[in-house]
Amino acid sequence: MSQRLLVIPDGLAEPWSGRGLPTTLASTRPMALDAICRRGAVRRVATTPEGLHPGSEAGLPLLLGWTPSGPVSRGRVDAAAHGLREPPGAVVHRVDVRHDDGRPWPELAEVAFRLLEGSVGEEALHVQRLHGHRMLVFGHTEPVLPHRRDLAEWGAHEGVAGADDPDDVPRLQLWPDGETPMPVLDEKTVVVCAPRSTMAGVARLMGAETVHPRGATGRPGTDVAAKARAATALLRDGTPTVVVHVGSPDEAAHDHDPQAKRLELQKIDRDLLAPLAALALDLGATVAVCPDHGTDPRTGKHSGDPVPAVVWGPGIPRSGPDRMTEESVAGEPVVAGAWDVG
Ligand SMILES: [Zn+2]
Numbered sequence: 001m002s003q004r005l006l007v008i009p010d011g012l013a014e015p016w017s018g019r020g021l022p023t024t025l026a027s028t029r030p031m032a033l034d035a036i037c038r039r040g041a042v043r044r045v046a047t048t049p050e051g052l053h054p055g056s057e058a059g060l061p062l063l064l065g066w067t068p069s070g071p072v073s074r075g076r077v078d079a080a081a082h083g084l085r086e087p088p089g090a091v092v093h094r095v096d097v098r099h100d101d102g103r104p105w106p107e108l109a110e111v112a113f114r115l116l117e118g119s120v121g122e123e124a125l126h127v128q129r130l131h132g133h134r135m136l137v138f139g140h141t142e143p144v145l146p147h148r149r150d151l152a153e154w155g156a157h158e159g160v161a162g163a164d165d166p167d168d169v170p171r172l173q174l175w176p177d178g179e180t181p182m183p184v185l186d187e188k189t190v191v192v193c194a195p196r197s198t199m200a201g202v203a204r205l206m207g208a209e210t211v212h213p214r215g216a217t218g219r220p221g222t223d224v225a226a227k228a229r230a231a232t233a234l235l236r237d238g239t240p241t242v243v244v245h246v247g248s249p250d251e252a253a254h255d256h257d258p259q260a261k262r263l264e265l266q267k268i269d270r271d272l273l274a275p276l277a278a279l280a281l282d283l284g285a286t287v288a289v290c291p292d293h294g295t296d297p298r299t300g301k302h303s304g305d306p307v308p309a310v311v312w313g314p315g316i317p318r319s320g321p322d323r324m325t326e327e328s329v330a331g332e333p334v335v336a337g338a339w340d341v342g
Helices: 031-039 056-064 074-081 106-119 148-157 198-205 224-236 248-254 258-283
Strands: 004-009 041-045 091-098 124-129 134-139 171-175 189-192 209-211 241-246 286-289 294-296 301-303 307-312
Touching (some): 031 258, 056 198, 074 134, 091 106, 189 198, 189 224, 198 209, 241 258, 258 286
Antiparallel strands (some): 124 134, 286 307
16 A cells, blocks of 8 residues: 555635635635645545534544544543543543633633632542643542632732623633544554644544654644655655644634635645645655644634545546635535545
8 A cells, every 4th residue: 555645734624605705725726735636536524523513623533543423532632642641530621711702811721720729629630731721630520610700800819911801701611521532543653743732632542653843833833844844754764654734724713814824724735735745746655635624714613514625646536626625525525534535
């Protein structure tokens, strides 16, 4: 079997209703991606399993080869991403600190962390702060969260700007414990991604190796070329399956910034897809480009519609539209995975 390269631009797809403003994929002219699409099979991939919320915790394991049957535990994925091991039998919850309207509120995270540590009681095993607005709680049962008013009051007391605004009472979001991605992979799969990312956690739980190039942050401005160099070295070394994850399109969409999302796609096209497509041709490798879900930059919300995707390589007949956009694939078959030709 030929070597395989899977590029996952996180949240790159968008809901398409048949009218309205063009999506990021439709309003950008990614030359390398278009060239791959003209030669490969362009179709839709169902990355969000029936009945699950769209998100990377479901879409990334599915693209790597394990399909969840229920909600995936964000807590366990994040614990793995941070190299933390939960005590045996513990339930793991991720807790986020957010504004009333759902935006992350990292400035309040330290206050929330201390309140949570005090309120989880003797049942709790451990509370761990992650970066930004995120925390992990390892315990025997679901944690009892502090009251929103207490969080606001303490925040104001500690001088956190806006914490005393009665129209923006902070809230804690609890991600329930759930399924753990199964270890169906081994070191023959190497995943290039940002350190401590959801992708890193999923890859480790599934048994793949992870590589984190310097400058890879998962945020807009991330060094995509560094990921391309890492993937090039891995493919030249004969690694059977290389996965490159880029988190920035999703982050730009959560920031409600369509322009930043288009710029991230242009950068992925120029600095990652162009050099890797040339290398894949040289090596006779198969290339797939598939987002893990959609994220609408107008609403900042995830979408679970099947995503436009392409697979190109030796023995794969050219099929489907010339370009990979939500509109162009609307009538194409829906397949179950990134490598399925359809
Ligand atoms: Zn997202």
